[in-house]
Amino acid sequence: MEATLSRPAARCCCLLKTTTTSTSRLLPSSQQQSRPKSTRARHKAALNVPPHPSFLSNPSPSSANGATTLIFNPPSSAPSVFQTPFKFLPKSDPRRRAALGQKLFASSVTTNFATAPVDVNALPTIFDDRSPATTPKNHSLTKEDVEEMRRLRLADPVKNSVLNLARQFGCSVMFVMMCVQAGKEHRDKVHVEPHAAARERWGPKKREAKEDRKRRMEMLMRGEI
Amino acid sequence: MMKRLRIERATGQLLAARPGAASTPSIALRAAQVPVRHSSSSAVEAEPTPIYEEDGTDHSRFPPLEKLPPLTSTLPSPLPERALQSAKLAALHARLSLSPKIPLQTLARTLVDPSADPSPQFNNSSLAFLGSTIINYHASESFMVHYPRLPMDVLYAAMTGLAGPAPLNRIAKAWGTEVAAAPGGEVDPGLLQFSLEKTGESVLGFGYTRTVVEKINKNNWQRSVASKVIYDDDFGQVITPPPQPEEEQPAAEEEKDSEFSNTSSPKFSPTSYGSSQTRELSEKAHANFVRAVVGAIYTHSGREAAKAFVKAHILSRHLDLERLFAFKHPTLELALLCAREEFDPPVARLLSETGRLSRTPVFVVGIYSGNDKLGEGSGATLEHARLKAAMHALKAWYLYSPGQGLRVPSDVLDDGVKSGKAWEPVYVDIGELISR
Incomplete structure (x- = not known):
């Protein structure tokens, strides 16, 4: 209730309701040309945005004495790659010792906007299935296991897909692909032919969109977008 | 000036x-x-007639800008x-x-x-x-x-x-x-x-x-x-x-x-x-x-x-x-880096997002190793943002600098001899992450 009342538009509507009757709201056309004083004042008040707190945090007692004050309030931007994260500093780097001494990087979540440390584990993760941190790793596979994996994959590559084998043996997808590769016929049958058939049905718009998407990915990898 | x-x-x-x-x-x-072309015919012609120089230029029409020694144009x-x-x-x-x-x-x-x-x-x-x-x-x-x-x-x-x-x-x-x-x-x-x-x-x-x-x-x-x-x-x-x-x-x-x-028409004008x-x-x-x-x-x-x-x-x-970097598999490369340096494996986390269901969404993704943020990137899809964050982390690794304006080895030859300042060894990296 308070929130609605604090909005100037709502307050204005309340005032209208209390002060005017429903019939008097239909004004003649000559009076609709000019904006009522109440509306203009309301708009002016809405546009009167207070300055950012960083401008007000330092009331600059020095400026009263005639000295100049520096206000540093840069717009938000992507972080620079030349700011090396604490973890990437070598052991011999003096910045590491200085940071450890001052405990500047205690949580290491020192973004420009966040002053309070963020609980990292509370942040949602994305692409968990592809992350090396969350994929299960079975580092105790024996030679027999690998041979069994090869046999299964070559016997029925459709049923024993890479993902299925990785789940079955508890290793990463990459490891399965390192151990065994299905033949060229299977690759063509699964990856090339269906796509080629689908590509035939594409119209000019879809083709262009797909090409754009590919080009965008190449630009992304070169750091251009 | x-x-x-x-x-x-x-x-x-x-x-x-x-x-x-x-x-x-x-x-x-x-x-x-x-060259051969100046050897016999034109040079012989040039001797009796003073109008034509040894290069065949008519100097009455094109007088030389300065007095040149004889046979200069050859x-x-x-x-x-x-x-x-x-x-x-x-x-x-x-x-x-x-x-x-x-x-x-x-x-x-x-x-x-x-x-x-x-x-x-x-x-x-x-x-x-x-x-x-x-x-x-x-x-x-x-x-x-x-x-x-x-x-x-x-x-x-x-x-x-x-x-x-x-x-x-x-x-x-x-x-x-x-x-x-x-x-x-x-x-x-x-x-x-x-x-x-x-x-x-x-x-x-x-x-x-x-x-x-x-x-x-x-x-x-x-x-x-x-x-x-x-x-x-x-x-x-x-x-x-x-x-x-x-x-x-x-x-x-x-x-x-x-x-x-x-x-007298050269191949390239x-x-x-x-x-x-x-x-x-x-x-x-x-x-x-x-x-x-x-x-x-x-x-x-x-x-x-x-x-x-x-x-x-x-x-x-x-x-x-x-701008000189181009990657093929940035997430894989970052995972290899973390494994080599014995860091915790990298995890992509969503820092902030806006307009997920709109036409122009923006996602900000950070890559974390343990509690440490390695890189941050923003993109229109989660995948793009994650790749950008991984590339940002890799560039931050590769572009590590001990500082600007450091002494280089040749400085020792200049001022080291005079001032007697000994050479301090610089940081040398252990090598490439991926051997290509």
């Missing part, structure tokens, strides 16, 4: 320049190198003693603030490309070779100290961007180097002389010619970084051997020459913009001129002056190292 022209200084140079500094050729010696490049009369050369000398120790004859020699004068006694090939070693040494030294983790491919790209032919070409243009329309003995010695019709032979850099160089150039074969280090030049480029002269070359050339003298090949030749000639100037400074003024010149003109240029 433009500097005042120091005429008295220039005349001082003219006086100080030793005529014997550059070897003065005898006309007879140089006449032996004159020479491939201007005589060294003419350097003292060239206003352009003195102006270039003054504009570059070169030391008076460097004679104008040497500066004139730096402007003669091997394609203009094949004789190594008169062209700039030796000075350019010396200069290229000095420039490349200082550039690579600076990169090694300031960015010790740069991968070799990126280091090659950075070397090309700072000291390769393209930036040196721009430097030469910025110096106000003017180009002669065609090389010859009669041109002003203050003009850069190179031929657009043939490539000069000169050794410029260390390296080996690979046995499969034709196949590499034809099929665009991939070369490993290790083989680039061993075989290729300072910029990781394949060294292509000069084309072998064929048997029927002289006959064809004579035909061409007779045609040339009859119609000097007024046209040229082709990509001529632009490449021009770029090469300009770059070799800059290298030769550095070589000349080293020869006459010593190591410190050459280093100061390289620092002022070449190393001071801005190069955006961040």
Whole structure:
């Protein structure tokens, strides 16, 4: 209730309701040309945005004495790659010792906007299935296991897909692909032919969109977008 | 601010320049190198008729700008003693603030490309070779100290961007180097002389010619970084051997020459913009001129002056190292990095997002190793943002710098001897993440 009342538009509507009757709201056309004083004042008040707190945090007692004050309030931007994260500093780097001494990087979540440390584990993760941190790793596979994996994959590559084998043996997808590769016929049958058939049905718009998407990915990898 | 022209200084140079500094050729010696086309017919014709000079120019219609010694236009490049009369050369000398120790004859020699004068006694090939070693040494030294983790491919790209032919070409243009329309003995010695019709032979850099160089150039074969280090030049480029002269070359050339003298129309018109090949030749000639100037400074003024010149003109240029990177599998590379350095495996976390269901969403993704944020990226899809964050983390790793303005090894030679300050070893990285 308070929130609605604090909005100037709502307050204005309340005032209208209390002060005017429903019939008097239909004004003649000559009076609709000019904006009522109440509306203009309301708009002016809405546009009167207070300055950012960083401008007000330092009331600059020095400026009263005639000295100049520096206000540093840069717009938000992507972080620079030349700011090396604490973890990437070598052991011999003096910045590491200085940071450890001052405990500047205690949580290491020192973004420009966040002053309070963020609980990292509370942040949602994305692409968990592809992350090396969350994929299960079975580092105790024996030679027999690998041979069994090869046999299964070559016997029925459709049923024993890479993902299925990785789940079955508890290793990463990459490891399965390192151990065994299905033949060229299977690759063509699964990856090339269906796509080629689908590509035939594409119209000019879809083709262009797909090409754009590919080009965008190449630009992304070169750091251009 | 433009500097005042120091005429008295220039005349001082003219006086100080030793005529014997550059070897003065005898006309007879140089006449032996004159191409075939000038040997018999036209020269014989030139003797009885004073109107036609030995090059076939009608001097009554086109009077020479200055009084030239006889048979000057038969020479491939201007005589060294003419350097003292060239206003352009003195102006270039003054504009570059070169030391008076460097004679104008040497500066004139730096402007003669091997394609203009094949004789190594008169062209700039030796000075350019010396200069290229000095420039490349200082550039690579600076990169090694300031960015010790740069991968070799990126280091090659950075070397090309700072000291390769393209930036040196721009430097030469910025110096106000003017180009002669065609090389010859009669041109002003203050003009850069190179031929657009043939490539000069000169050794410029260390390296080996690979046995499969034709196949590499034809099929665009991939070369490993290790083989680039061993075989290729300072910029990781394949060294292509000069084309072998064929048997029927002289006959064809004579035909061409007779045609040339009859119609007097060169293959490449000097007024046209040229082709990509001529632009490449021009770029090469300009770059070799800059290298030769550095070589000349080293020869006459010593190591410190050459280093100061390289620092002022070449190393001071801005190069955006961040733009030199291109990745294939950034997330995989980052995972390998974390495994090698025994960090926690990287995890992508969503920092903030806006407009997920709109047409233009923005996701900000951070990559964390344990509690430490390694990189951050924003993109229109989760996948793009994650890839950008991974690339940001990798660039932050590769572009680690111990600090700017550090001492480089050659500084020990300059001030270490005088001040007695010992060399402190710099940080050396253990090696590349992915061997390519």
